[in-house]
């Protein structure tokens with residue numbers, strides 16, 4: 485096994501192990517966050533079976549997208565989205581935009597859609613940290629329903645959140661549980677994806693009911 489195969493199988497094994505101790509029964513999707521590497525490394529991971537990749541800047545996504553056009557890669561956008569980059573992002577037909585962090589941004593995306601209906605997640609600031617974007621958990625359900633009813637060109641299909649920035653597992657867990665509780669309520673409004681968990685906390689996220697993990701450094705050391 486080469487280093488890529490080693491890391492990918494290690495992460496997948498840990499996901500399975502965490503799943504076995506979880507009370508949730510989710511089919512978990514792994515997104516390889518490639519923001520810290522060049523497109524050649526994406527190609528290497530793709531060649532051993534990883535199909536979904538995440539980027540947090542439109543410009544970097546565009547560069548990789550152009551260089552890897554011949555591969556059937558699923559691109560996920562996970563970063564702060566500026567209004568003036570929405571058209572460029574949509575032109576690449578991302579599989580999922582995880583980081584819609586306000587009603588206003590949802591409306592902006594909605595207005596720019598033309599040829600396809602993008603899948604979008606509402607980002608929630610479940611840890612309530614000033615450094616993070618996303619809607620506050622108290623208004624997440626109302627905001628979700630308002631986007632659903634006013635933005636008919638986008639397909640809002642779940643929630644995304646970044647775990648609390650701390651070494652205290654209990655606080656991280658609390659933030660994940662908040663997100664999962666909101667997700668459970670929104671299932672009746674069609675929510676399918678609960679995108680929580682990164683390299684440092686994906687096992688905990690699986691235990692808390694994540695079904696989409698965004699893992700970067702654990703795969704691309």
Ligand SMILES: *Cc1c(COP(=O)(O)O)cnc(C)c1O
Nearest residue numbers: 517540562682683698699700701
């Ligand atoms: C960078 C990033 C990740 C991956 O982080 P790692 O710690 O490298 O796994 C996940 N989600 C978002 C939104 C990111 O910006």
